[in-house]
Amino acid sequence: MWQKSPDHHSLSEEENRALKKAPSLRFRFILAGVLVIGIIAGLAINLIFDYSQKLADLSYDRLLRSALLQMDENVSLIRNEASIDIPWSAFATLAQAQEDRVFYKVESVKQGFITGYQDLGTPTGPSVLDEIQFYDQEYSGEMVRFAWIERYLTDPETADTVRIVLGQTRLSREEMSTAITQRAVEVVVFIALVAIALIAIGSHLVLRPLHRIEWALEERVMGDLTPLDINTPKETHHLKVAINHFMARLQTNLEQLENYTADAAHQLRTPLASLRALAENARDNISTAGTSPHAQYQALENIVKQCDALSQTVTLLLNQAVVSHRLQTHRLEPINLLEPIRASCRAQAVTALHQGVQLSLDCGLTTACILGDGFAIQQMMQNLIENAVRYSAVGANNATEVIVQVRAFEHFYRVEVIDYGGGIPDVEKERVFERFYRGRYDIAGSGVGLAMVKDIVDHHGAKIEILDTHPKGTTFQVDFRKFSVDGDTV
Structure with missing residues (x-):
């Protein structure tokens, strides 16, 4: 059971290797946070770069x-010709x-061409009179x-369109x-580093409830399988x-193991004692003079x-152990x-004939699909048939037949x-399924089969009833839910 866990230096070599290979939840949490923050920081820097470019253009475009x-x-x-006097204030700006x-x-x-740099390129975009346009x-x-900008000039004698292009390096x-x-990048990086540090600290706080569960289990004494009673966040509540x-299933398994051990001791003690007594009696008879060979x-x-x-008895106990294990570890299958x-x-047919009982199967079906465990159901039927044969062959002149009947109904078999x-008397029908209960001790039996x-x-989620057979006898009736072809119980 659980004990206080040693530190990792005291672990076995195999456990240390497994610990080294095991993925770190905290590392994944931090890595995911770093990736998210990195993506956000990258997008922010890209947006800042675009914004800074637009802001610089906006500021210097005003001067331009x-x-x-x-x-x-x-x-x-002037005299029908376009003329310009370049103001010094324009270049001062x-x-x-x-x-x-x-x-x-x-x-x-x-x-x-009037003045300026003659080889300066011509704007390629469409012109709009008296509207300033920009390009790189x-x-x-x-x-x-x-x-x-393009400007339309007129006077009483002529008209002309003048284009002015002004450029400035970047x-x-x-x-x-x-x-x-x-x-801005310095601020973003600082914020990202602070966020990563907070994620690292937060990962410790987030995983702390898991450590609390670990500590609660480690501090328990051996054999303590009581439920954990500690406050945990919603995210770890299901864990x-x-x-x-x-632990409840484990406790149930341990109790079943204890019951099985007690059953085995109870079932084996009596026949062993009887066998010893018979052997001692045979020994005494042989040693006694005049004992007949008969x-x-x-x-x-x-x-x-x-x-x-x-x-x-040993076979029954072994079958009981196998069935109990299968019921706990095997899923029901079609x-x-x-x-x-x-x-x-x-x-059971040959055994029944040796006891003077004819066993017959009355079934007109070709198939009967249910969700179940074939081995467990076979053990169930063997116990029911063996029990019916045993009680039919004792003290009943006409009890020479046991019938197994299978019929189909709308929702069950x-x-x-x-x-x-x-x-079986009515007062005993409710008790026959109790462990070790036997209605008649003059008939051999263990009391655990039923x-x-x-x-x-x-x-199997089935239903069992004990009915009276007319004119006499007992009928064990078991109803199993049908299982349809599409995978649903009917």
Whole structure:
């Protein structure tokens, strides 16, 4: 049973290897948290980078717009020709970005190039009069941010359309964007590290209820299988309930083992004592002068009969142990109910004939599908048939037949074991399934066969009744639920 667990240095080599190979729930919890935080941090940094770029463009585009408007205000028509006087204030505005260079070009539809950098590219987008537009383009080996506007000029004699293009390199913009991104990334990384640290601490607190359950089990004395009575969170409540159910099943198994041991001791003690007494009696008769060979033969015959009875008892106890184990460890499966019934009838037919009883099977079915354990049902039928044969063959002149009958109803199959013996009084019908109860001690028996029958019937969710056979005798009637082809009980 459980004892105080030693530390891992005291574990066996095999347990240490298993401990090393075992996955860590805390590590998985922290790793999952780190991955989630990493993904969120990556998305946040990407968004920050985009935002910083847009913020830098927004700030410096205002300067570029202001300078372009100042240039636009100085465009006019002089003697039917477009002219511009570049104001120094426009370049003073752009000079706030000290590391950037400025490019410009002024041209008209009629005159073509007027002033500035003639090789400056022409905007590719559609033009909208009197509306400033922005675009990025590489010029002179650098990426340049351009702003441009088209203006329609008129006077009494002529009209012309003038385009002004003003560009500024992106060095200051990139510097501003990098500064914003770096500061924001530092904040995000700091928050991520703090979150990871909190997850590491939180994982310890989250797994603490599991350690409480572990400590509660380790502190128990040997043999203590009482339910755990500690407060646990909802997430570990089902684990606690499962452990309690497991300990309840283990307690039931231990009790059954103790009962089986007591049964075995009880069943073996009496025939062994009787066998010893018979052997001593045979020894005394042989040593006594004048003992006839017939008396010696009879004494040895009694010993043989007692050995047979002891063998039957041992077989019954072994079958009971096997059935008890199967009922606890094997799941019920779809089986043909007729197969274990036929096997039981074949196994008991010869024994019944030796006792002057004819065993017959009355069944018009070809198959009868139920959820069950074939071995357990066969043991149940053997006990019922053996019990019917035993009580039919004693003290009843006409009790020479035992009938096993199988019939089908709408929702269940009915199995009946019918004998014509002396019957069972009504006051004893409720007690025959009690362990060690025997209605008649003049007939050989152990008193555990029908108790095992009741256990098997209950495990299969079946129903058993004891009825009177007319004109006399007893009928054991067992109803098993049908199992349909689609996997549902009917």
